[in-house]
Amino acid sequence: MSPSWSPPAGEIRILVVDDSVIVRKTLSLILEREADMRVMGAAKGGAEAIEIVKHDRPDIVLLDVIMPGINGLETLVELRKIDSTLPIIMFSSVTQEGAAVTVEALSKGASDFVGKPSGGLSTTDTIDTIRKALVPKIRMHHLNHLTGGVVPARKATPLSQEQAPFLRTRPRVVAIGVSTGGPAALDVLITRLPADFPVPIVIVQHMPAVFTKVLAERLDSRSQIQVLEAYDGLQMRPGLAVIARGDRHMTVERAGDEVIARVLDGPPVNSCRPAVDVLLDSVAAVYGAASLTVILTGMGSDGVSGCKRLYRLGGRIIVQDAASSVVWGMPGNVFRAGLAQRVVPLDKMASQIAVALSL
Numbered sequence: 001m002s003p004s005w006s007p008p009a010g011e012i013r014i015l016v017v018d019d020s021v022i023v024r025k026t027l028s029l030i031l032e033r034e035a036d037m038r039v040m041g042a043a044k045g046g047a048e049a050i051e052i053v054k055h056d057r058p059d060i061v062l063l064d065v066i067m068p069g070i071n072g073l074e075t076l077v078e079l080r081k082i083d084s085t086l087p088i089i090m091f092s093s094v095t096q097e098g099a100a101v102t103v104e105a106l107s108k109g110a111s112d113f114v115g116k117p118s119g120g121l122s123t124t125d126t127i128d129t130i131r132k133a134l135v136p137k138i139r140m141h142h143l144n145h146l147t148g149g150v151v152p153a154r155k156a157t158p159l160s161q162e163q164a165p166f167l168r169t170r171p172r173v174v175a176i177g178v179s180t181g182g183p184a185a186l187d188v189l190i191t192r193l194p195a196d197f198p199v200p201i202v203i204v205q206h207m208p209a210v211f212t213k214v215l216a217e218r219l220d221s222r223s224q225i226q227v228l229e230a231y232d233g234l235q236m237r238p239g240l241a242v243i244a245r246g247d248r249h250m251t252v253e254r255a256g257d258e259v260i261a262r263v264l265d266g267p268p269v270n271s272c273r274p275a276v277d278v279l280l281d282s283v284a285a286v287y288g289a290a291s292l293t294v295i296l297t298g299m300g301s302d303g304v305s306g307c308k309r310l311y312r313l314g315g316r317i318i319v320q321d322a323a324s325s326v327v328w329g330m331p332g333n334v335f336r337a338g339l340a341q342r343v344v345p346l347d348k349m350a351s352q353i354a355v356a357l358s359l
Helices: 021-032 046-056 072-082 096-107 123-147 161-168 182-190 209-222 276-286 304-313 330-336 346-357
Strands: 012-017 037-043 060-064 088-093 112-116 174-178 201-205 226-229 240-243 249-255 258-264 292-295 316-320 342-344
Touching (some): 012 021, 012 046, 012 123, 021 037, 021 123, 046 060, 046 072, 060 123, 072 088, 072 096, 088 096, 088 123, 096 112, 096 209, 112 123, 174 182, 174 276, 182 201, 182 346, 201 249, 201 276, 209 226, 209 240, 249 276, 258 276, 276 292, 292 346, 304 316, 304 330, 316 330, 316 346, 342 346
Parallel strands (some): 012 037, 012 060, 201 240, 226 240, 292 316, 316 342
16 A cells, blocks of 8 residues: 555544454455445554554554464554554454453553454354444544544532532442553552552453453452452452453442452443443442542443432542543543542542542
């Protein structure tokens, strides 16, 4: 593709990187059907992708995780040296190896990921599954890149007199909701918490099951606190962070003098399972005002309903700011609803949590 080639106005130029010719053709077929998308290049490996990005500067890179030679993670690192803000979406197999590399890539700056459909689907169903997962993410990340994530400035809604009691209630749990950009955000936040962190942490990160297990293991290996993927009956305790299992809702429930995690089936909420709202509703029932909710980067509005309930009870709510978020959807929607008492940059979030717990 010549470097002088210029797309029609408004067209999203996409580079597809995958060592499988079948995958490259399938992805090109899916994307070329979209009126606002154009596959400007298809690379079979990392070295070729790096050269294309150097000379042609695509709008989006769709990058395979497991490739011979320079793998997806190594390619990501090199692409980030060329362009630190280029949206890069990992295209990952839902296997232990694929999940491990994907979580590492997300923690090192990949914008997002889409899982390759597992076997057993027809060609038509495979194409439809990929399209539904991939196309909205491409549009969202392209728009976010064009706008720089800028949102209209607005002051947070002041606390009403009815909400004042939260200032006198020490939180006994921290609940975190996060989606797009979450692995990197959690890596910054969780690894900064001290070993003697005084309360349990419950986390919903929108990811498939294999990925949440890998994410928990990675954070556990890098943090002073313990991080586990949730299992039914897991006892909450200070210094333990529990990540909801992918494709299962997580709640907390009182069992005598203890609080335990519940791992549940059930329909998606806000098109999500696990859902932040499901977790926050249970936090409201068990902890009420003695709770601190943190909404980090993510697309959509999951968490708004639960934050409304916690706000009415007097719980403290903090959201990540737009500038440090990959997508200011979840935190932005909580903010616009007037529910956030603090809007905090990611690098200040650990210290802000410490302040809240010291009340």
